Amino acid sequence: MFWKRIALLFAAWLFIALAKAQPSNDITVSISAIGGLQYDLVRFQVKPGAKVSIVFTNKDDMEHNLVITRPGSRLKVVNAALALGDEGQKKNFVPDLPEVLGSLPVLSPGDKRTLTFKAPAKTGVYPYVCTYPGHGAVMFGAMYVTDEVMPLLKDDPEIPPERRSGKKELRTGHDTHTAERSHSFREDPPYLYRIFLPDAGPAAIAVNLPHRLSYCWDAGACRLRYAWQGDFLDNTDIWKGHHDAYGKILGTVFFRDKTDLPLRVDQPGNIPTVKFKGYKLIERYPEFHYTINGIEVYELIKPKEDGTGLIRRFRIPQTKRMIWFVADPEDGVDYQSSAGIWRDVRLRLLPEEAREFTVTMTKK
């Protein structure tokens, strides 16, 4: 009895001592399927024989699985999964092959599952891949079973080429050459994009002007929302598709409209209802067409020749009403107009003055 107890205590001590002497090799790895047919994590390292837990989350909006294969067997497993045909879905697109070491089943968007297994004793690079039909050629990563250091990311042939830059870039589906060019034509200002922009409604228009000026005009609210100086837009994120994104403003915003709508009818306090009718390109500058309380308005925005602000030309050809242009003293610009009378930051225009007038906004 006594000796037994001693032996047990000794065993316990030995266990603790060993555990202390040799740090645990066990590892938990989180891998998510994300938009653009890719895993957020494209490689990780484990020691031979270590206990590995993969926590797999599907953050994409289509189905994905995760299959770990023997070294060099990724495409064989992918093709075998494709060949399952009718049977595929039932088998989670996991073929019965010795090359398959382990798998996480097809997960619906938002689902999460964990797979725990013992890493192979044999060192090597073990691919993991989504074998859902159509995904396997591009959606994969690598489990390095090794005591050595992994190769540099940029030189790693075991991961998708797009991911060797180290950025968790969403795949765009385009070859890398096109990243430098957005279109088949040169973009010389003025030109515009209908695109999602920050701090505006979802029906926004971004216009690039000469003199490194740009502005955001909101086709939902029918008003100029803000203007900036610098470069135009970085659309990289939004053009990847498949996730919520905005065009990124590349410059300094110098004007931000703080009214509900600058144009008013009869009384400066009345906010009109608006309707967006479209735009005409005049020497490539858009002239926006909209109505305020049913009255036709045309608005053309050009840069000031010295690049210090914007000139807004309004045409309200048919009104018999008093028109007001209302600004906010804190909106970042000084105002001048070609017609009407300013009262503070409110410009009053008689119907005949409103037929055509300009409002010049100069950066403070």
Added chain:
Amino acid sequence: MMRGNLYGLFIAGLFLLLGCTAKKSEQIPERSYRVETIDMPEGLTAETGALEFLPDGRLIACFLRGEVMIYDPGTKKWHLFAEGLHDPLGMLVVSRSEILVMQRPELTRIKDTDGDGEADLYETVTDDFGITGNYHEFNYGPVKDKDGNLYIALNLASKGGGIRPEVRGRLDTLGRSVGKDMFSVVPYRGWIMQLTPDGRLLPYAMGFRSPNGLGFDAKGNLLVTDNQGDWEGTSKLYQVQEGNFYGQPASLIWKKDWNMGSPFDLSIETLDSMRTKAAVLFPHNIIANSPTQPLCDETKGKFGPFAGQLFVGEMNASRIVRVMLEEVDGALQGACIPFLDGEGLRKGNNRLAFAPDGSLWVGQATHGWAGDDGIQKIVFTGKPPNDIYSMKLTSKGFDLLFTRPLDDSSALNPDHYKFERYYYEYHSKYGSDRMEVTAVPVTEVSISEDRKKVSLTLGSLRAGYVYQLNMGDIRTVSGDSLDHHLICYTLKNLAPA
């Protein structure tokens, strides 16, 4: 062993020789359809959102970064017609200088008013629908019916994204579940809308999820595809009729006088009783995973023998699907069959258009999904296909009509017709397995005098199931095997006795 190899070589050589001679003397093409790739302008990211032909025979295409470009098939030159559009995913040609384009914020009339070949006028045709800024709120269409009405489709928003601080349209979160369902929180997400000739945008039919494909059949019935996902056990083709609900609940909140609370709280039985079922189901991983535009073959034979039938693009595979419809008990139903697989065709087959010469042009797009970008065309080589022409329901089973006369002995062998029957679950969960997969025996086979029609009697016929037919080695009279062996018929209604 050695002898066998030599013998094999000899046979192979003989075939090679025969092959060459045949080619030289008769010029019979090997295949019925050939795929050609169109050169795209340098620098263009050719994610094709829309594809049509102008009255003068030139191709006009929209790309998702906002360009509208025109291609002259004669000179093979591209030029820019319009730019700056937001995810244009549909187009209707009005004239050689005017088009309607469905983009995210509006349906827009785009015109070249000064005749310089570039558009200068962009007019809002309608923006009478909501947008939240969610990336999945794509808009599709327009297509025009014979009375001059236009139809557009509004995609639901995805739980993979959110909504923006500023939205357009009245926000109502009743159209959003606590689960993972796609949602509709501004009007009329998940609807097909009708734009009348006098410019009113009217809610037309509801219950759609990702209706990336509108078209008409030869009789003018409005058809819309929808994609597998929540409430869509597999992808579908719907016959769309006014006032109907087609299954995804979110859009119900915008139904006139809706007073039943969150549509997601209704029982499946209630929702199921409200919905109109699809005309054709595209079995997932068997026929299509992401069907796109249905296009009726109105080439009168220029594109082969399938005039009047529909071709449907598939995003997820290098495939075009063919659909044949018939009216049974007052509703359209029918079969789908692979039409073209591979043979140089890429993935991402998003938009289809017939050229005046009868070739089928295919616009491709990835946009973060599985696929390819670019434009290809499919040309009928003149060699008649060896294929099923149509599959029709009878009171006892199915009649299969073939494009060519069949060899009696192979066509009359009941073992060459393996039927499986199954259905897809209607539920919130993303997709469905094939349920109750059951083999259905063929009890009788007969062939018509011209050997083109095979009549099959089945052990049982039940409405509400897909009948998937896998055919064995059936040969034509000239000994050719069939181009396709798999066809799926959606038995919505039984044939009246």
